[in-house]
Amino acid sequence: MCGIVGYAGGKRSVEVLMEGLRRLEYRGYDSAGLAVQLEDGGFEVLRRVGPLRELERAVAERDGGFGLVRAGIGHTRWATHGRPSERNAHPHLGNGGRVAVVHNGIIENHQKLRGDLERRGFEFRSETDTEVVAHLLSERLEAGMSLPEAFGEVMGLLEGTFAIAAISADEPGTVVAGRRQSPLVVGLGEGENFLASGVPALLGFTHRFLVVESGEMVVISGSEVRLAGPGGEPVEREPFEVEWDAEAVELGGFSDYMSKEIHEQPRAVRATLDGRLGEDGVVDLSEVGLDLSGVRRVVVVACGTAYHAGLLGKYYIERYARVPVEVAVASEYRYSDPIGDPGTLVVAISQSGETTDTLAAVEAARSFGGRVLAVTNTRGSLITREADGVLLTRTGPEICVAATKTFVAQVVALELLAMELARCRGTLPDERLQELATELRLAPERIQNTLELVSCSLEQAVSLFEEARCCLFLGRGIAYPVALEGALKLKEISYLPAEGYPAGEMKHGPIALIDETCPVVALFGDGVHREKTLSNVYETMARGARVVAVAPPDDREAAQMASAVLPVARAPEAVVPLVLTVPLQMLAHGVARERGLDVDKPRNLAKSVTVE
Numbered sequence: 020m021c022g023i024v025g026y027a028g029g030k031r032s033v034e035v036l037m038e039g040l041r042r043l044e045y046r047g048y049d050s051a052g053l054a055v056q057l058e059d060g061g062f063e064v065l066r067r068v069g070p071l072r073e074l075e076r077a078v079a080e081r082d083g084g085f086g087l088v089r090a091g092i093g094h095t096r097w098a099t100h101g102r103p104s105e106r107n108a109h110p111h112l113g114n115g116g117r118v119a120v121v122h123n124g125i126i127e128n129h130q131k132l133r134g135d136l137e138r139r140g141f142e143f144r145s146e147t148d149t150e151v152v153a154h155l156l157s158e159r160l161e162a163g164m165s166l167p168e169a170f171g172e173v174m175g176l177l178e179g180t181f182a183i184a185a186i187s188a189d190e191p192g193t194v195v196a197g198r199r200q201s202p203l204v205v206g207l208g209e210g211e212n213f214l215a216s217g218v219p220a221l222l223g224f225t226h227r228f229l230v231v232e233s234g235e236m237v238v239i240s241g242s243e244v245r246l247a248g249p250g251g252e253p254v255e256r257e258p259f260e261v262e263w264d265a266e267a268v269e270l271g272g273f274s275d276y277m278s279k280e281i282h283e284q285p286r287a288v289r290a291t292l293d294g295r296l297g298e299d300g301v302v303d304l305s306e307v308g309l310d311l312s313g314v315r316r317v318v319v320v321a322c323g324t325a326y327h328a329g330l331l332g333k334y335y336i337e338r339y340a341r342v343p344v345e346v347a348v349a350s351e352y353r354y355s356d357p358i359g360d361p362g363t364l365v366v367a368i369s370q371s372g373e374t375t376d377t378l379a380a381v382e383a384a385r386s387f388g389g390r391v392l393a394v395t396n397t398r399g400s401l402i403t404r405e406a407d408g409v410l411l412t413r414t415g416p417e418i419c420v421a422a423t424k425t426f427v428a429q430v431v432a433l434e435l436l437a438m439e440l441a442r443c444r445g446t447l448p449d450e451r452l453q454e455l456a457t458e459l460r461l462a463p464e465r466i467q468n469t470l471e472l473v474s475c476s477l478e479q480a481v482s483l484f485e486e487a488r489c490c491l492f493l494g495r496g497i498a499y500p501v502a503l504e505g506a507l508k509l510k511e512i513s514y515l516p517a518e519g520y521p522a523g524e525m526k527h528g529p530i531a532l533i534d535e536t537c538p539v540v541a542l543f544g545d546g547v548h549r550e551k552t553l554s555n556v557y558e559t560m561a562r563g564a565r566v567v568a569v570a571p572p573d574d575r576e577a578a579q580m581a582s583a584v585l586p587v588a589r590a591p592e593a594v595v596p597l598v599l600t601v602p603l604q605m606l607a608h609g610v611a612r613e614r615g616l617d618v619d620k621p622r623n624l625a626k627s628v629t630v631e
């Protein structure tokens with residue numbers, strides 16, 4: 020949570036920081052701010068509560084513009100310590116206002132540090148944990164240390180997780196930063212260099228990046244980048260190139276990122292399959308670099324949407340490879356006493372590759388010697404460095420807080436894994452693997468058909484939610500995880516209480532919710548126990564429910580009983596969850612838009628949850 024950005028160089032103006040913040044706003048939008056060293060030696064700080072547009076307004080209204088910037092830092096906040104307010108907005112200043120600090124993460128020993136600083140005469144202006152860093156730095160700068168020296172010493176005093184960047188009015192053209200667990204990358208330019216919480220923030224300026232490892236600090240100026248290890252020792256590291264282009268993070272004619280990313284799903288699936296699925300049905304996951312032949316058990320750890328993808332992964336792995344799969348919510352698993360042995364493959368799914376709980380669950384799984392496979396969308400992310408093997412979903416950057424295209428790509432990646440495990444274990448004949456390969460190759464087309472079908476019928480379904488006070492999503496078998504994902508999408512962007520339930524379990528409690536203000540969204544399709552689901556849906560109708568049927572267009576009975584139909588392309592078992600997911604994403608989007616909500620930045624949420 021929170022996004023930080025830094026710039027050193029003197030080639031560009033404050034717009035470079037603002038552009039970086041715009042692309043990091045998905046990480047938090049409680050407040051935003053920046054601190055810059057101007058060409059004339061001035062040092063200026065601007066902070067505004069609320070989304071980034073408030074800061075944009077303040078920047079635009081500043082008399083005379085900023086001119087070129089020698090160095091600067093910026094921040095977009097997801098509040099942890101202290102409510103959203105201008106006082107709590109970053110950057111925070113040290114005594115005398117000569118040093119400014121931005122921070123992502125949590126400093127766990129901030130109360131003790133704050134008490135000590137107060138006893139030494141420092142006055143605090145905010146309720147944040149971050150302000151201690153600003154004072155600790157200024158204390159050392161006043162004692163004659165340089166900013167990099169002071170920064171290195173202060174990092175050693177901090178407990179918790181953080182990525183911090185700082186500038187000093189007395190050291191023009193330099194930004195110092197460091198991190199422990201929270202993400203930070205360096206962008207390399209010509210005569211200028213950059214820092215950010217994530218690669219997408221800098222794609223408009225560079226495609227060359229340098230990883231900062233946990234525990235390291237970095238000093239950037241226009242002409243150089245110096246990395247140092249925890250003991251201050253210099254570190255040499257090769258840069259890497261990112262092929263995503265800047266357009267991938269533009270709206271490209273769509274009204275919002277969620278809509279754009281929903282429509283990018285056929286491409287996301289195609290890219291995730293590309294080169295990994297031979298004509299003969301042989302899956303090629305050699306890039307992962309793991310020998311899967313000894314796998315006897317699989318544990319999936321993940322959060323939120325990625326957890327739902329894991330539930331679908333369980334279905335496919337157990338069905339194809341006959342290997343038992345446990346799917347665990349990472350925040351629970353990390354504190355469990357995990358059971359496993361070296362024959363257990365731990366699959367950690369995380370779009371961002373940064374989710375703290377998922378990373379901690381991976382660490383917990385290490386206790387029994389399991390090998391870890393990361394399924395992630397973010398090359399170079401923290402999880403890729405913790406894992407023994409990496410399977411990338413290749414969707415391009417996902418900006419909307421609500422995950423859409425990365426979910427379908429995760430499911431496809433897990434299906435490939437299931438097929439590969441089946442091949443290694445000899446649990447499916449070659450002909451069946453070939454069939455599955457053919458089916459999966461059709462997935463992008465089926466998703467595209469579904470997008471077109473749903474666009475024409477969404478309005479009626481959305482209208483059923485005008486007076487809704489809650490919603491039930493019902494599915495069986497492979498449609499059940501999709502029901503969970505549909506409920507999560509609706510909750511997070513329309514703020515409507517929603518539950519995903521196995522249709523048969525609904526009678527054991529949630530049916531009490533049903534009346535005409537609780538629409539039921541029912542999932543039908545091949546291999547999802549259609550008849551049984553139909554009976555359950557009739558039971559809700561008998562209690563006044565209005566039903567949205569998500570079903571193939573030729574399912575007449577589903578269409579007749581429902582108040583609205585969201586049609587999906589008919590699809591085989593390997594593709595059914597993908598096509599059923601699309602209308603649920605579009606429904607959530609439609610309901611949220613109808614309620615006048617910002618679908619890309621739902622309240623209280625941040626895209627990457629980098630705190631516990």
Ligand code: AGP
Pocket residue numbers: 322323324325368369370371372373374377420421422423511625626627628
């Ligand atoms: C889904 O729409 C949410 N953004 C959230 O549940 C998300 O999937 C979860 O926080 C996990 O994130 P990750 O995939 O980056 O680890």
